[in-house]
Amino acid sequence: MSTNPGQVTLSEVRYELLRPQQIIAAREKLPVAYIPLGPMEWHGPHLPFGVDMLHAYTVALETARSIGGVVLPPLPLGTESVLEPDRVMHRGFTSHERIEGMDFPDLALPSLYIVESSFMTIVRELVRGLKRQMFRIIVIVNGHGAKYHMTGLMRVAVEESEPGKHAVVHALAFDITPGKGGHAERYETGFMQAYFPNTVDLYSLPELPLPIKNMETGILDGPTCEGRPTPDFTVRSEQDPRFAKVEEGHQDLANGVERVSKQVKEAMRTWQDPKANLWAPVRVLGFESYIQQPSEVD
Ligand SMILES: [Zn+2]
DSSP states (O other), rough: OOSOTTTOOOOOOGGGGGGGHHHHHHHHHEEEEEEEEEEOOOOOTTTTTTHHHHHHHHHHHHHHHOOOOOEEOOOOOOOOBBOOOHHHHHHOTTOOOBBBBOOOOOSSSSOOOOOHHHHHHHHHHHHHHHHHOOOEEEEHHHHOOOOHHHHHHHHHHHHOOOOTTTEEEEESSOOOOOOTTBBSSSSHHHHHHHHHGOOOOGGOOTTTTOOOOOHOOBOHHHHHHOOOOOOOOOOOGGGGGGOHHHHHHHHHHHHHHHHHHHHHHHHHHTTOTTTTOHHHHHHHHHHHHHSSOOOOOO
């Protein structure tokens, strides 16, 4: 029998499992709600479609367990765009091919991207609902690095922030260190090995020492995403998913929690200031310079 109907156990941060009084109690402790999201997207033959969403969800849960707040169920949503000709060529295709995001012509299944307008509407409506519930800091924890996906979320964050009342933060689950952010490569694979080990199948990749080809697998290393492919359009050995390490996955989560916590703390410090700079939570991580690069990661 429960002795205190308003009590929130220390371990339970999942919004959908909380009763009204528990949500209110959590909010009074720290008025922060997280919305983790990422599209169902091709991540090589060896990883599941949900990598980006699961990454965002794991980072959001661990951040909430560490500093407080409640976490909504993860949204399997995200957007992509038809790649510019130079990006198409960086992946090894000829410039006239029409490729949306990671949906290369020879891959077995297309991704479940949704258009930007619908995506932003859904996220915005959830943010508005959480504002009506009087959460002061709403954190969109994003696991997907496509350009328009990120600029869309940044817009929602800035437009829905109301200095003095609410701050909406766009936080990244993944690392934006130059050269590191690839797709379905060593780091994403290490993360999945660490937290969703049954979903990873390295045997579906070519056997070593055969190279992993970008076009055939949809696996891209960080420099390739930044416009520096190898001459034969293969994954560099230092980011080869076959060399993924569980310890790097653990480190990735620790880094993600640290980054998101930093943004939440910054927002907690400034949201009550009616003259707060809406772009401050965006700028705190150098996100603007990242988005100006012609890169597409995660
Ligand atoms: Zn990814």
